[in-house]
Amino acid sequence: MPRKERERGAHQREPKGRKQRKAPSEGKERLPEDKPEANQLKTEQEKEVKLKSTVVDIDSVREKEESLALLEAAEQEDGLKNKNLGVFEWLLMVFALALVLLFFPFSIWFCVKVVREHERAVIFRLGHRLQGKPKGPGLLFYLPFLDVCHKVDIRLRMLKVPLHTVVTKDLARPELSVVCYYQIENVALCSAALSSLTSVLQSVVQAAVRDVLAQHSFSHILLHRRRIGEKIKAGVDSVACRWGIRMERADIDELFLPVELQQTLATEAEAKRQQQIRVSSCNGFQ
Incomplete structure (x- = not known):
C-alpha cells in the first residue's frame, strides 16, 4: 500500500511540474507574437508621420516666412545698436x-x-546710432561736430517703375509700368540698412513683376489686373519688410501690347472689315 501511494503521488506531481515547465515556454512563444504587432504599430505611426510631413499648407508657410522675415529684421535692428564708447x-x-x-x-x-x-530723426554720434526710438516730432538737441542728424519722412510714398519688357506664360512680351505705394515703419533700420531707397525698391519690384507675370498668360493679365497687383505687392512686401518698409499697394499702370499681337489683331480687324463690305455689297445687289 505505501508503495502504491508513493507511485500515485509521483504520477500526480509530474504533470504539475510539466505544467509549471510549460508555462515559461508558453510565455516565450507569446513574445514573438506580440513583437510583430508592436512593429506594425511603429511602421503605421511612421507612415502617418511621413504622410503628415508631405502635406504642406501654403498659408502656414507664408506666415512662417513672414514671421522669419520679421525676426531677421529684429535681429538686424539689435545688431545696429551702438556699442560702448571708448575713452577718447x-x-x-x-x-x-x-x-x-x-x-x-x-x-x-x-x-x-x-x-x-x-518726420523722424535718427542721430549718429561718432558713427554709433543712439539707442532708443527715433526722435521727433518737436525740438531735438544734439552735439555739433559730433552728431549727425538724419531725417526720414514717414509719409506714404509713391514709386513708379518705368516701362520694361516682361515675358508671360504664353511667351508674349508686353511692356508695362508699375506703381507702388509704400511707407517706412522702422526708421532706424531703414536709414542704416539702405543707401538709396528708390533704386533698391525699383529693382525688387521689377524682379517681383517678372516672377508673377511669368506664371500667367497675357489674356489672364488683362482680365485680372487687380489680382496680379496684389500678388506683386505680396512678393515685394516679403522682401521689403526686412528693411522696415511696408508695401501698401501695387498696380499695373500702363500695359502695351506686343508688336506681334498688334499685327495679328490688325489683320483680324481688316479681315472682318472686308467681310462686312462683301456682305453689304451682296445685300445691295439683291
Missing part, C-alpha cells in the same frame, strides 16, 4: 559739452533742430 570718444563728448556751455548764448542755435510731425 568720451573725452570728445566732454570737450564738446564744455564748449557748448562756455559759449551758451551762441552755441544753442547750433545744438537745436526742429523735427516736423511727419
